[in-house]
Amino acid sequence: MPSSAPPGEPSSEPRLSLHGLQSDLAGPFDFSLPAGACAAVSGASGSGKSLFLRMIADLDPHEGDVRLDGGSRAAMAATDWRRRVPYVAAESGWWRDTVVEHFEPERLGKARGLAERLGVGTAQVDGPVIRLSTGERQRLALIRALVLDSPVLLLDEPTGPLDPVSVGQVEDLLRERLAAGVSVLLVSHDPAQAVRLGAARYVMRDRRLAPAA
Amino acid sequence: MNAIPLSATDLAIAASLVAFDALLSVALRLQLHRQVLWASARMVVQLIAVGYLLRIVFGMHHPAATAAIIVVMAAVAAREIAARPERKFKHGAGLAISAGGVAVATVVTVVLALATAIRPHPWYDARYAISLAGIILGSVLNAGSLALDSLLSGVEREKSAIEAQLGLGVSFAAATAPFLRAAIRRGLLPVINQMSAAGVITLPGIMTGQILAGLDPVEAVKYQILLMFLLAGASGLSALIIAYGAMRRLTDPRQRLRLDRLR
Numbered sequence: 001m002p003s004s005a006p007p008g009e010p011s012s013e014p015r016l017s018l019h020g021l022q023s024d025l026a027g028p029f030d031f032s033l034p035a036g037a038c039a040a041v042s043g044a045s046g047s048g049k050s051l052f053l054r055m056i057a058d059l060d061p062h063e064g065d066v067r068l069d070g071g072s073r074a075a076m077a078a079t080d081w082r083r084r085v086p087y088v089a090a091e092s093g094w095w096r097d098t099v100v101e102h103f104e105p106e107r108l109g110k111a112r113g114l115a116e117r118l119g120v121g122t123a124q125v126d127g128p129v130i131r132l133s134t135g136e137r138q139r140l141a142l143i144r145a146l147v148l149d150s151p152v153l154l155l156d157e158p159t160g161p162l163d164p165v166s167v168g169q170v171e172d173l174l175r176e177r178l179a180a181g182v183s184v185l186l187v188s189h190d191p192a193q194a195v196r197l198g199a200a201r202y203v204m205r206d207r208r209l210a211p212a213a
Numbered sequence: 214m215n216a217i218p219l220s221a222t223d224l225a226i227a228a229s230l231v232a233f234d235a236l237l238s239v240a241l242r243l244q245l246h247r248q249v250l251w252a253s254a255r256m257v258v259q260l261i262a263v264g265y266l267l268r269i270v271f272g273m274h275h276p277a278a279t280a281a282i283i284v285v286m287a288a289v290a291a292r293e294i295a296a297r298p299e300r301k302f303k304h305g306a307g308l309a310i311s312a313g314g315v316a317v318a319t320v321v322t323v324v325l326a327l328a329t330a331i332r333p334h335p336w337y338d339a340r341y342a343i344s345l346a347g348i349i350l351g352s353v354l355n356a357g358s359l360a361l362d363s364l365l366s367g368v369e370r371e372k373s374a375i376e377a378q379l380g381l382g383v384s385f386a387a388a389t390a391p392f393l394r395a396a397i398r399r400g401l402l403p404v405i406n407q408m409s410a411a412g413v414i415t416l417p418g419i420m421t422g423q424i425l426a427g428l429d430p431v432e433a434v435k436y437q438i439l440l441m442f443l444l445a446g447a448s449g450l451s452a453l454i455i456a457y458g459a460m461r462r463l464t465d466p467r468q469r470l471r472l473d474r475l476r
Contacts, residue, residue, distance in 0.1 A: 058467050078468040083382030093377030
């Protein structure tokens with residue numbers, strides 16, 4: 001499923017690796033994530049979790065080196081990079097009136113299938129964005145990234161506003177992707193979620209990242 | 214032309230209307246009398262000063278003096294455009310962008326008019342160049358400030374929608390295209406209104422002035438039509454250049470949304 005096959009020996013390079021990633025606001029971060037692995041970052045609000053994910057997606061100015069399967073991000077166009085390493089914010093943004101307009105036509109079929117699996121009704125998918133509940137928005141925003149079939153997913157509190165049933169559905173889907181080799185880095189406040197996803201746990205404290213005790 | 218000269222007494226009688234406004238404000242407690250009086254005093258001083266200044270410059274017959282006046286007027290317009298949005302660019306970038314838009318829009322339209330339609334001798338005759346630049350700068354200011362304000366407030370308001378797209382690998386240009394279009398549209402509305410209202414709802418100021426000054430109405434109308442076209446062109450150029458310039462400043466080579474460049 002991952003679209004960027006590693007050019008060299010697949011096992012030698014981690015899927016995602018960061019060196020000296022820092023800005024005036026957070027870091028420095030050194031971190032790596034193997035293919036098919038999950039990492040969960042927790043921490044107080046304002047501790048820099050979103051800044052960390054945004055830096056990896058190259059959405060904020062910063063210094064440092066990021067590599068995907070050994071290939072440097074600096075050598076890639078920003079748009080190509082973010083298609084491979086998409087970032088889904090905690091608060092979903094919408095830019096058209098109807099839900100379907102947020103998907104490229106050729107990916108719409110896949111999006112519908114995923115929406116069904118995550119318990120978002122057909123009426124919602126075919127309706128206007130303003131009629132969606134917060135939880136539906138959250139799931140559809142996740143689906144916008146999932147349909148890209150990217151090798152990495154950066155997810156900022158993907159299950160924040162969801163009920164337990166929906167949380168379970170999202171986690172099932174993420175586990176499936178992990179098993180298929182996708183690497184997932186997510187912000188989560190729920191230690192049990194990290195356990196359910198088999199994630200390595202990290203804590204963000206004072207804008208620095210440390211493995212959870 | 215046989216304009217009827219106005220005496221100080223004539224103006225004093227008209228000024229009683231301003232006094233009426235001030236009295237109204239006091240009577241109805243509008244809290245506006247100070248502003249009304251201050252604004253009208255300011256207007257009188259500014260216009261008298263500019264009248265004498267123009268008399269001197271017209272007498273000098275020197276292109277440098279003409280250019281200097283136009284540059285000062287354009288600089289003030291650029292400053293006003295940059296100052297209008299609620300959130301402004303840091304480090305004078307807004308001023309640089311609006312100065313670029315003002316300069317191009319004004320020079321292109323004024324030179325076009327002087328070189329083709331009006332053709333005074335010499336072509337840079339202060340009487341024509343300064344008057345034309347003055348009128349055009351008004352439209353340039355309107356279009357540019359509306360476009361810039363619309364763009365910055367739109368992008369600021371919809372930043373989560375823009376960043377949601379950027380995060381999925383959509384290009385900055387594609388994610389922000391609707392705001393660019395809305396800004397240019399917004400900048401063009403005043404001149405469209407002005408053109409569609411001209412002669413029916415309003416008698417444009419230039420035309421009225423020329424008629425009052427004794428010019429034949431049809432001749433005055435021709436001038437007004439020419440001016441409207443110039444204003445339309447200048448508005449379009451100003452809105453286009455300023456909106457594009459601001460959008461470029463809002464991003465970087467990594468196609469990020471750089472709202473940190475605003476204060």
